[in-house]
Amino acid sequence: MIKLLGHIGRYFLMLYRTFGKFTKYNVLKKLIVREIDDLIIGSLGIVAFISFFVGGVVAIQTAINSDNPLLPKYLVGFATRQSIILEFAPSFISVIMAGKVGSFITSSIGTMRVTEQIDALEVMGVNTYNYLIFPKIAAMTLYPFIIVISMFLGIFGGYVACISGGFSAHADFVEGLQLEFNPFHVTYAFIKTFLFAMLLATIPAYHGYYMKGGALGVGKASTTSFVWTSVAIIIMNSFVTNLLLT
Amino acid sequence: MIEVKELCKSFGDTPVLKGINTTFDQGKTNLIIGQSGSGKTVFxxxxxxxxxxxxxxxxxxxxPLTTMDDDARSLLRQDMGMVFQGSALFDSMTVEENVMFPMQMFTNAPKEEIRERANSAIERVNLVNANTKLPAEISGGMKKRVAIARAIVMNPxxxxxxxxxxxxxxKTAILIDNLIQEITQEYQITTIINTHDMNSVMEIGEKIVFLKDGQKAWEGTNKEVFKTDNQAVTDFVYSSALFKKVRKVYIEEDQKA
Incomplete structure (x- = not known):
């Protein structure tokens, strides 16, 4: 328990130092653009692929399990929309990103630690926290755009699966999508997406920055970072849902 | 000049450095030598x-370093150059970008001037046709030269x-040693080299600090290292048969002279 508290304390200290002495704007700008390319643009393909097909599966599962004639036909569209917007896009994709983006962040910073590149930066007088971690946080502020694409493609995947498989008619599915739409659900999804983005940028960075050991240590740190980022996302999800939806 | 006074360093309950006192002079190549685990890197x-x-x-x-605040330390670090054991070049940058990096971070000089200074540092370490290569594409010796170029580009x-x-x-090791010594004398830098290469000790050790079990066991010059009767130093420096012969010849020639 004391060890865990120690880690939490060091994590917040790392965040404090990240916003300490800033790197020169010209250098930082290039780093942020590179991180956007690596973390955001580089994740679009996998997010699009997963969202489209999982959206399809969600719609098919809903249709198969709600074939009772007493249930309205628009239910498939309605359930697909709700599950994609409220949970699948923000939370499920974030856990996947903990593996994709998180491992990348941990291993890239961890490798710099092992090869003494971080020491080299420190000797030069660079605020290594700001230089290494801030660009990742800045890039991850664009993470909600990934989630918008995920929401769209998830619902579109559900629509395509239902129509092409004959599980629902176009009019019924669209009626379900529009039924009792509450804009706050989207706000709620974006609030938690933004919080998950901060966790996705900082927890893996923490594990990379403070990793110990050689190449094996990098692998271990990546695994640990994935576990703790996922745990933090799940806990944050539960906390925010309780706070905003109940 | 760098002075070290009563330096102690422990990790948890394990003492690694135990009260080291020494000075490192400007314009000289100062060597820290000692067996693996003697505390050289920690020092x-x-x-x-x-x-x-x-x-x-x-x-x-x-x-004193301990009285400096973060800003003062940061300024001091801009006067430091460091060549790491594994070179510690930035993987994602080319050779030229690696050398330009400290200037991009800490000067407001125009890009062309930065490039010019970086290229003259690269030339100074005798690197040719490597500017656009990534660290993964060059040899270990070339990496060390890039690291030296990066370390000297800010005139530390x-x-x-x-x-x-x-x-x-x-052969490359001697070239690197000579390069460091030339640069030290040319720019009047205080240079500290951590090594257990005995060739370096003999060739460029203008001041040698010998560490044993976290303590300074001996200090002197590369000439004095031949004559010393300090058992710990002789055991370490002349552990190979070749160096024993070198020492014998040196002492005989010295006596004749």
Whole structure:
């Protein structure tokens, strides 16, 4: 328990130092653009692929399990929309990103630690926290755009699966999508997406920055970072849902 | 000049450095030698300020490191150049970008001027046709040269080298040693080299500090190392048959002279 508290304390200290002495704007700008390319643009393909097909599966599962004639036909569209917007896009994709983006962040910073590149930066007088971690946080502020694409493609995947498989008619599915739409659900999804983005940028960075050991240590740190980022996302999800939806 | 006073460093309950006192002079190549595990790297990292001291003092030109605030330390670090054991070049940058990096971070000079200075540092370390290559595409010796170029590009007052010729063939190792010595004398830098290469000790050791079990066991010059009767030093420096013969010949010639 004391060890865990120690880690939490060091994590917040790392965040404090990240916003300490800033790197020169010209250098930082290039780093942020590179991180956007690596973390955001580089994740679009996998997010699009997963969202489209999982959206399809969600719609098919809903249709198969709600074939009772007493249930309205628009239910498939309605359930697909709700599950994609409220949970699948923000939370499920974030856990996947903990593996994709998180491992990348941990291993890239961890490798710099092992090869003494971080020491080299420190000797030069660079605020290594700001230089290494801030660009990742800045890039991850664009993470909600990934989630918008995920929401769209998830619902579109559900629509395509239902129509092409004959599980629902176009009019019924669209009626379900529009039924009792509450804009706050989207706000709620974006609030938690933004919080998950901060966790996705900082927890893996923490594990990379403070990793110990050689190449094996990098692998271990990546695994640990994935576990703790996922745990933090799940806990944050539960906390925010309780706070905003109940 | 760098002064070290009563330097102690422990990790938990394990003492690694036990009250080291010494000075490192400007314009000289100062060597720290000792067996693996004797505390050389920890000593170097303490001098650099990468490790917090348990007690004692590191004094840079009469200013104690411990009394410096973050800004002062940051300024001091801009006067430091460091060559790491594994070179520590930035993987994602080309050779030229690696050398340009410190200037891009800490000067407001125009890009062309930065490039010009970087290229003259690259030329100074005798690197040719490597500017656009990535660190993964060049040899170990070339990496060390790039690291030296990066370390000297800001005209530092202090140059630190952690085993600069480890993993290099003897010829390249001597070239790197000579390069460091030339640069030290040319720019009047305080250079500290952490090594256990005996060729470096004989060739460029203008001042040698020998560490044993975290303590300074001996200090002197490369000439004195031949004559010393300190058992710990002779056991370490002349552990190979070749160096024993070299020492014997040196002493005989010295007596004749």
């Amino acid at each position: 170097l990292k303490c001098i650099l300020g990468l490790h917090q001291l348990s007690s004692g003092e590191i004094i840079y030109n009469n200013v 007052k202090y140059l630190f080298c952690d085993e600069p010729n480890s993993g290099l063939d003897p």
